[in-house]
């Protein structure tokens with residue numbers, strides 16, 4: 760199973776707070792932004808740099824700056840929206856696409872209902888979706904990006920079930936998966952155990 764569990768102590772502490780059922784929407788959202796920033800710092804470690812000539816108040820020097828096209832961030836609606844701001848805090852010039860999927864009640868397969876992406880040329884993409892449960896919608900989101908010519912894709916989730924990781928590994932072995940926590944299993948309703956419940960409902964205060 761190929762997945763990078765980002766288990767920095769700060770991340771583990773904040774995930775525990777998010778799991779607690781008494782944590783309300785505001786704290787849940789704030790924690791998700793904080794964790795996304797902590798994870799994003801590491802996930803963006805391989806961004807290419809170029810030299811830039813600058814002047815400090817003291818002297819001229821050669822500095823470094825990010826090179827090439829900036830990142831594309833693609834939240835899977837709707838819970839993925841909660842992970843956008845954290846990445847934008849790190850990379851304000853990133854472009855944000857959106858993918859909407861619903862599960863067909865007969866086939867149980869994810870069906871695309873919305874897709875709006877920034878221009879794809881030379882751009883690396885991070886798909887964000889807090890809960891990697893069966894992996895069905897994340898795999899479909901990756902396929903949607905690949906069908907539009909996008910090659911360099913990372914998947915960033917908060918909590919994953921082993922089944923979801925295995926599904927992405929199987930369908931998209933080229934896509935690296937980053938999670939804050941790898942949980943035990945799925946229950947009969949498709950929720951991650953122990954998990955944190957429905958991430959979308961907890962972000963937006965719905966039920």
Ligand code: URA
Nearest residue numbers: 890892950951957958
């Ligand atoms: N989606 C959620 O929001 N929570 C789960 O546990 C599984 C899927």
